[in-house]
Amino acid sequence: MGDKTMTxxxxxxxxxxxxxxxxGGWGSRRKPMALVRAVLRAGIGDLTVVSYGGPxxxxxxxxxxxxxxxxxxxxxxxxxxxxxxxxxxxxxxxELMEVDEAMFMWxxxxxxxxxxxxxxxxxxxxxxxxxxxxxxxxxxxxxxxETFVAMPALRLDAALVHVNRADRRGNGIYLGPDPxxxxxxxxxxxxxxxxxxxxxxxxxxxKGADAGPQxxxxxxxxxxxxxxxxxxxxxxxCAPDYGxxxxxxxxYAGAPWPEFANRFLGGDEHAYRSAVRAWQREQERGQGEExxx
Amino acid sequence: MSAPGGAAAxxxxxxxxxxxxAEAWRDAxxxxxxxxxxxxxxxxxxxxxxxxxxxxxxxxxxxLLVDADGTIEGWxxxxxxxxxxxxxxxxxxxxxxxxxRFGNQNIACIGDWAVPRRxxxxxxGAPVNTLNNPTSYWIPKHSRRVFVERVDMVCGVGYDRAARxxxxxxxxxIPRVVSDLGVLDFATPDHAMRLASLHPGVSVEQxxxxxxxxxxxxxxxxxxxxxxxxxxxxxxxVIDPAGARDREVPDxxxx
Numbered sequence: 257m258g259d260k261t262m263t264x265x266x267x268x269x270x271x272x273x274x275x276x277x278x279x280g281g282w283g284s285r286r287k288p289m290a291l292v293r294a295v296l297r298a299g300i301g302d303l304t305v306v307s308y309g310g311p312x313x314x315x316x317x318x319x320x321x322x323x324x325x326x327x328x329x330x331x332x333x334x335x336x337x338x339x340x341x342x343x344x345x346x347x348x349x350x351e352l353m354e355v356d357e358a359m360f361m362w363x364x365x366x367x368x369x370x371x372x373x374x375x376x377x378x379x380x381x382x383x384x385x386x387x388x389x390x391x392x393x394x395x396x397x398x399x400x401x402e403t404f405v406a407m408p409a410l411r412l413d414a415a416l417v418h419v420n421r422a423d424r425r426g427n428g429i430y431l432g433p434d435p436x437x438x439x440x441x442x443x444x445x446x447x448x449x450x451x452x453x454x455x456x457x458x459x460x461x462x463k464g465a466d467a468g469p470q471x472x473x474x475x476x477x478x479x480x481x482x483x484x485x486x487x488x489x490x491x492x493x494c495a496p497d498y499g500x501x502x503x504x505x506x507x508y509a510g511a512p513w514p515e516f517a518n519r520f521l522g523g524d525e526h527a528y529r530s531a532v533r534a535w536q537r538e539q540e541r542g543q544g545e546e547x548x549x
Numbered sequence: 550m551s552a553p554g555g556a557a558a559x560x561x562x563x564x565x566x567x568x569x570x571a572e573a574w575r576d577a578x579x580x581x582x583x584x585x586x587x588x589x590x591x592x593x594x595x596x597x598x599x600x601x602x603x604x605x606x607x608x609x610x611x612x613l614l615v616d617a618d619g620t621i622e623g624w625x626x627x628x629x630x631x632x633x634x635x636x637x638x639x640x641x642x643x644x645x646x647x648x649x650r651f652g653n654q655n656i657a658c659i660g661d662w663a664v665p666r667r668x669x670x671x672x673x674g675a676p677v678n679t680l681n682n683p684t685s686y687w688i689p690k691h692s693r694r695v696f697v698e699r700v701d702m703v704c705g706v707g708y709d710r711a712a713r714x715x716x717x718x719x720x721x722x723i724p725r726v727v728s729d730l731g732v733l734d735f736a737t738p739d740h741a742m743r744l745a746s747l748h749p750g751v752s753v754e755q756x757x758x759x760x761x762x763x764x765x766x767x768x769x770x771x772x773x774x775x776x777x778x779x780x781x782x783x784x785x786x787v788i789d790p791a792g793a794r795d796r797e798v799p800d801x802x803x804x
Contacts, residue, residue, distance in 0.1 A: 329671035348664035358677035378677035
């Protein structure tokens with residue numbers, strides 16, 4: 257059985273500028289941030305990014321790596337509007353294919369099923385049709401004759417997802433409340449890279465009380481590489497291992513991008529963790545001083 | 550009017566808003582109530598569930614279906630939630646950055662979509678919601694910035710556009726729009742927005758002044774109904790003891 261483990265930098269070295277890359281998670285939840293940070297380091301750009309957008313989109317947009325975005329929203333959840341994404345949009349920094357959340361899902365399903373499109377009752381009557389003039393409709397061939405949007409397959413060159421545990425073969429389990437669409441991203445992609453909090457033996461995957469076999473979300477036949485990335489979703493949530501780092505997310509949202517990037521994204525993942533810890537110690541000291549003064 | 554003095558203070562504006570939101574789910578049956586536009590729709594959905602709409606399904610805001618007291622009764626991850634929309638067993642209450650006289654709603658951006666003056670949330674699920682299940686709206690601050698002649702980006706489909714697609718839009722319905730000033734609906738021959746009730750303390754003129762298009766105003770506009778003593782107790786002591794509703798809609802009833 258193939259051992260697919262690799263480092264984040266090795267995974268990202270298989271990507272190239274101009275590719276279509278799907279990113280798992282949802283908003284500011286279980287985003288493969290260690291892999292996104294590796295993409296930022298690798299200098300890959302001109303990407304078509306497909307995402308239920310959160311800070312993954314915000315960072316890649318701020319860094320000028322996105323040529324085209326396919327999304328229904330971009331949000332930090334507890335901070336509804338993603339400030340870096342917003343700034344990039346307001347300067348017209350990239351092309352946008354703005355579709356509805358359900359259209360997006362059916363586009364991934366079409367890609368995973370090798371279908372050119374799937375019919376969706378969404379978009380018609382809205383300006384989604386105006387801003388995506390390439391979207392086509394399809395009429396039901398049955399008696400009802402209803403017209404649907406023919407949502408095109410969102411086929412991906414590569415997918416990046418983050419789960420709680422994975423084995424070396426590429427089987428991945430999520431332990432939080434929602435799988436989001438990570439299995440679909442992997443199935444819709446030519447190559448999928450799964451980062452995880454911890455690599456464990458296959459037998460260990462389903463050992464925990466909250467780890468029934470139905471939580472085995474990612475199947476190895478869809479996976480090219482497995483990356484062990486503890487805290488790899490930081491600062492987004494990765495329940496039950498950790499919640500969202502709200503304080504750090506506020507810092508990210510409030511800081512000018514160059515300042516944030518210089519301080520936290522200049523080095524590798526190890527350097528990132530050290531920089532975050534240093535910032536956290538500063539905050540604790542600051543609070544301690546306030547408390548005693 | 551409620552009696553002055555006594556243990557229970559008079560209802561605040563926020564509490565009338567809660568009642569008006571809760572009423573959206575009356576007689577809805579065994580469907581998912583999806584309050585998304587703010588605190589007050591959430592309080593309203595839980596109030597409806599605890600009183601006159603006991604069959605409603607509620608979520609914890611993430612992937613769980615829960616009783617009003619938080620007991621888990623089901624699992625609804627996003628993938629199932631989006632398919633439940635297609636099945637239609639849901640009544641969502643969304644927010645709106647802009648809404649027009651036919652109920653076209655915008656939460657995506659202000660200005661030209663290509664390079665917006667202000668990027669907002671994005672279309673989210675508004676296109677699929679409005680074609681598949683009843684969609685109501687909650688506007689915490691009724692103003693001409695929100696109630697506009699023309700929205701910049703149609704996310705949620707309004708009645709005029711739905712009428713152009715009678716087959717695809719056969720499940721389209723906007724039961725109500727609740728604002729901090731009153732309740733609006735589309736019960737007019739051409740489905741233009743109509744003032745359905747005024748919250749106590751609000752005048753027709755105030756609503757007209759805060760609306761950027763000509764609103765249909767019937768000769769007699771009723772008042773939003775009073776909360777019962779039991780409902781007030783539930784709102785204040787059980788559902789929202791911290792008073793988050795009053796931060797969303799500050800009390801202007803006495804002004």
